[in-house]
Amino acid sequence: MKLTLAEPRFLKESIIIISDLVSEGRFRITKDAIQLIAMDPANVAMVLFKMLSSSFTEYKLEKEVDIGVNLNSLKQVLRRSGPSDLISLEFDTQNKLKVQLKGRATRTFSLPLIELEEKEQKVPELKFPVKIMAPSEVLNDAIADADIVGESVSFIAETGRFTVKAESELNQATIDISEDENTKVTLEDGSKFRSKYSIEYLKKMINGSKIADSVAINFSTDYPLRLDYVAIDRVSLSFILAPRVDND
Amino acid sequence: MKLTLAEPRFLKESIIIISDLVSEGRFRITKDAIQLIAMDPANVAMVLFKMLSSSFTEYKLEKEVDIGVNLNSLKQVLRRSGPSDLISLEFDTQNKLKVQLKGRATRTFSLPLIELEEKEQKVPELKFPVKIMAPSEVLNDAIADADIVGESVSFIAETGRFTVKAESELNQATIDISEDENTKVTLEDGSKFRSKYSIEYLKKMINGSKIADSVAINFSTDYPLRLDYVAIDRVSLSFILAPRVDND
Amino acid sequence: MKLTLAEPRFLKESIIIISDLVSEGRFRITKDAIQLIAMDPANVAMVLFKMLSSSFTEYKLEKEVDIGVNLNSLKQVLRRSGPSDLISLEFDTQNKLKVQLKGRATRTFSLPLIELEEKEQKVPELKFPVKIMAPSEVLNDAIADADIVGESVSFIAETGRFTVKAESELNQATIDISEDENTKVTLEDGSKFRSKYSIEYLKKMINGSKIADSVAINFSTDYPLRLDYVAIDRVSLSFILAPRVDND
Numbered sequence: 052m053k054l055t056l057a058e059p060r061f062l063k064e065s066i067i068i069i070s071d072l073v074s075e076g077r078f079r080i081t082k083d084a085i086q087l088i089a090m091d092p093a094n095v096a097m098v099l100f101k102m103l104s105s106s107f108t109e110y111k112l113e114k115e116v117d118i119g120v121n122l123n124s125l126k127q128v129l130r131r132s133g134p135s136d137l138i139s140l141e142f143d144t145q146n147k148l149k150v151q152l153k154g155r156a157t158r159t160f161s162l163p164l165i166e167l168e169e170k171e172q173k174v175p176e177l178k179f180p181v182k183i184m185a186p187s188e189v190l191n192d193a194i195a196d197a198d199i200v201g202e203s204v205s206f207i208a209e210t211g212r213f214t215v216k217a218e219s220e221l222n223q224a225t226i227d228i229s230e231d232e233n234t235k236v237t238l239e240d241g242s243k244f245r246s247k248y249s250i251e252y253l254k255k256m257i258n259g260s261k262i263a264d265s266v267a268i269n270f271s272t273d274y275p276l277r278l279d280y281v282a283i284d285r286v287s288l289s290f291i292l293a294p295r296v297d298n299d
Numbered sequence: 300m301k302l303t304l305a306e307p308r309f310l311k312e313s314i315i316i317i318s319d320l321v322s323e324g325r326f327r328i329t330k331d332a333i334q335l336i337a338m339d340p341a342n343v344a345m346v347l348f349k350m351l352s353s354s355f356t357e358y359k360l361e362k363e364v365d366i367g368v369n370l371n372s373l374k375q376v377l378r379r380s381g382p383s384d385l386i387s388l389e390f391d392t393q394n395k396l397k398v399q400l401k402g403r404a405t406r407t408f409s410l411p412l413i414e415l416e417e418k419e420q421k422v423p424e425l426k427f428p429v430k431i432m433a434p435s436e437v438l439n440d441a442i443a444d445a446d447i448v449g450e451s452v453s454f455i456a457e458t459g460r461f462t463v464k465a466e467s468e469l470n471q472a473t474i475d476i477s478e479d480e481n482t483k484v485t486l487e488d489g490s491k492f493r494s495k496y497s498i499e500y501l502k503k504m505i506n507g508s509k510i511a512d513s514v515a516i517n518f519s520t521d522y523p524l525r526l527d528y529v530a531i532d533r534v535s536l537s538f539i540l541a542p543r544v545d546n547d
Numbered sequence: 548m549k550l551t552l553a554e555p556r557f558l559k560e561s562i563i564i565i566s567d568l569v570s571e572g573r574f575r576i577t578k579d580a581i582q583l584i585a586m587d588p589a590n591v592a593m594v595l596f597k598m599l600s601s602s603f604t605e606y607k608l609e610k611e612v613d614i615g616v617n618l619n620s621l622k623q624v625l626r627r628s629g630p631s632d633l634i635s636l637e638f639d640t641q642n643k644l645k646v647q648l649k650g651r652a653t654r655t656f657s658l659p660l661i662e663l664e665e666k667e668q669k670v671p672e673l674k675f676p677v678k679i680m681a682p683s684e685v686l687n688d689a690i691a692d693a694d695i696v697g698e699s700v701s702f703i704a705e706t707g708r709f710t711v712k713a714e715s716e717l718n719q720a721t722i723d724i725s726e727d728e729n730t731k732v733t734l735e736d737g738s739k740f741r742s743k744y745s746i747e748y749l750k751k752m753i754n755g756s757k758i759a760d761s762v763a764i765n766f767s768t769d770y771p772l773r774l775d776y777v778a779i780d781r782v783s784l785s786f787i788l789a790p791r792v793d794n795d
Contacts, residue, residue: 124717124718128695131691131692131695154688155682155684155685155688155724156688156723156725157722157723157725158688158692158720158721158722158723159719159720159722159723160692160696160718160719160720160721161720162717162718163717186403188403189403189404192379192402192404192406193404193406196379199376199378199379199408200408221372221410221411222372222408222409222410222411223407223408223409224408224409225406225407225408225409226404226405226406226407227404227405227406227407228403229405434651436651440627440651440652440654441652441654444627444656447623447624447626447627447656469620469658469659470620470657470658471655471656472654472655473654473655473657474652474654474655475654475655476651476652477653
């Protein structure tokens with residue numbers, strides 16, 4: 052196997068974001084893409100990452116493989132890549148992942164593959180009656196706004212409008228996002244949908260804005276959230292987040 | 300009451316600076332201005348803030364009001380404003396302060412008003428025989444210079460010249476600031492005036508340089524200091540600082 | 548004695564770098580240069596600093612002197628200098644070092660001279676069969692690359708090629724630096740040379756890149772390393788680092 056990227060950015064940013072949620076991951080490498088599906092240790096969030104073979108300038112693969120990697124180690128290596136470095140990923144003979152960065156010098160890092168006990172994660176089948184397309188920055192701002200008030204945030208969708216709310220004992224924040232040329236709210240029917248999510252997790256997920264300028268926000272009432280960041284023909288990074296259900 | 304600002308900067312920077320010295324404050328809102336006078340918890344420093352109604356694009360006020368606000372909460376909200384956001388301040392029905400930031404989204408924060416036990420602070424009547432006008436950056440540099448040497452600083456004024464001095468057991472720093480086109484030293488008579496102040500407090504106060512490019516430095520021998528930062532027709536931010544008197 | 552510099556940069560950067568390795572130092576001031584030779588407290592590294600009198604716009608010296616200075620205090624003072632400040636160094640009557648920074652204000656710092664017990668450090672006589680000239684940034688990158696893997700690094704020189712290697716129990720990094728227009732590998736004979744050094748020390752030494760765009764890397768097998776950063780006609784900053792010899 053030898054895969055080469057002319058532009059480190061998408062792989063580098065994706066792994067930096069993912070390793071903030073999960074520390075180990077299993078990459079499935081097929082002739083079409085590199086894929087990773089991983090659950091966070093608390094079983095609250097899931098990451099779905101896919102990088103298409105068309106992103107690579109070289110994509111040699113004898114047979115499909117699954118490789119387990121420590122994502123923190125991989126992140127540290129990718130962080131060392133400059134914007135114009137060539138990156139290649141290879142197996143060497145000792146069952147290691149070789150990551151090579153080629154710039155002024157040629158830098159080769161060798162990372163041990165790790166055995167992952169659990170079976171491959173299954174992506175849950177989810178149906179979302181709500182889909183909001185918005186500039187990534189608008190969601191980033193809304194989460195940062197909510198963060199000064201509370202630990203969880205309510206997402207509320209109704210015709211033509213998406214609202215993000217947070218409240219603590221004392222303070223409240225309401226962020227109203229209306230439809231415009233860059234923001235579309237699509238609802239299955241005219242109802243109002245509302246669900247609550249953890250801000251701590253959302254703060255990690257919205258870093259997907261480094262991959263894509265817009266985000267698809269899918270959810271339903273008291274139901275998981277799915278955020279999709281897509282760079283067409285290159286990479287998609289999605290997150291699924293369990294809702295917070297109040298007992299009071 | 301509804302007050303709207305087209306340019307968040309002055310309010311945002313002022314509240315950030317003030318909240319570094321006092322955590323709660325009483326705003327008096329009259330037809331002419333928003334004013335705040337507050338004493339720091341250690342009774343060493345006083346803040347005088349005034350934002351003229353002419354700074355606002357909308358200034359609807361039924362009657363004069365006093366409102367007590369947690370300045371840290373207000374700071375956190377104002378920090379979330381972008382440079383071109385519209386900011387409006389309103390009372391809502393539940394005796395809360397509503398701060399609305401309008402950019403791509405409309406973000407509404409609701410902060411509880413707090414009851415302030417103490418009566419309104421009185422500004423002490425002070426007479427200053429020394430007044431120095433200097434670029435804010437010159438004072439900032441002098442305080443940063445002195446900070447590497449000691450915990451307090453002596454301000455010394457004499458004809459044509461302002462000197463800032465600090466000393467520790469071992470090291471000494473002397474900063475000589477002479478009159479020039481941007482720096483004027485005005486003395487009531489030809490004497491030499493000298494007083495000592497806490498660097499810790501001064502470091503917070505000189506952030507007034509974010510409001511104004513020049514500062515008025517008023518003091519007298521073993522007497523309080525008053526710093527004035529003024530953005531004409533908009534905002535003035537002043538600080539009064541008690542002198543440090545050595546017992547040795 | 549009075550020495551004046553029109554450009555603070557070289558002195559400022561040098562002292563910042565040196566004070567990261569040694570906290571006190573003895574400057575020998577002769578008619579040709581200011582020199583400092585110092586050993587780090589652990590006796591692992593040595594610093595050789597020389598600033599030529601030609602760097603100065605004024606260089607008045609009655610007789611050669613040795614002065615002991617706390618380098619952290621001197622660093623703090625020099626850090627306060629702006630890029631266009633005039634810096635002068637003087638003795639005052641009380642056996643103090645007076646450092647004056649002249650910009651918009653005139654700032655005078657007075658630092659006590661310290662008595663250094665030990666005799667002047669001798670620079671060991673070393674013979675280096677390997678000399679590599681490389682862009683400073685290439686060495687900086689190699690050390691930062693190695694730093695994510697281990698605590699020590701092997702330098703390996705062979706004909707036409709310089710390699711930096713690090714390994715931990717699990718991970719490995721190999722940085723291959725080939726000869727090109729900016730990189731030259733000079734060997735005394737055709738052998739291969741190899742030695743190991745502490746990354747912790749190297750990370751401090753490579754800050755010499757702030758003084759010079761290229762670095763001379765001198766070493767031999769299981770032998771000290773010497774790095775030379777030279778700004779012609781102005782300043783040279785060299786470091787000697789003991790090798791790490793494995794016992795296993």
